[in-house]
Amino acid sequence: MASLGKAQDATIQRFMAVATGTDVLLTWEVKLPVSGITEYRIFRKINQEQNFTQLSTQSYQNGKALYEFWDRTIFKDTPKWIQYRLMVVRANGSTATLDTYITVNPTSAQRTWGSIKSMFK
Secondary structure: OOOOOOOOOOOEEEEEEEEEOOEEEEEEEEOOOOOOEEEEEEEEEEOOOOOOEEEEEEEOOOOOOEEEEEEOOOOOOOOEEEEEEEEEEEOOOOEEEEEEEEEEOOOHHHHHHHHHHHHOO
């Protein structure tokens, strides 16, 4: 399980990452009501990488409080320290970010399964 980040945007109540088998499940909860948000962007940085890679963009859905994203592309190597970033994008162009961290130590079976899955993408 990941550590909980501290929101720079008061609309996000929590942002978590949990390793589940060969994937990582990211969840975030929005404090309702919300106004002005257009989308959420998910980024990832592995080990000592210098830059984040954008993984996904999800549109804000009016009245929806719980969001999730499955990162199914991480189990290809040895142990990893992963930093995920959730960016909240508002209609006026402003953004706020929230980070969470997780350390995963995949078994050889998980690494093999991750490699097999990546061949079929």
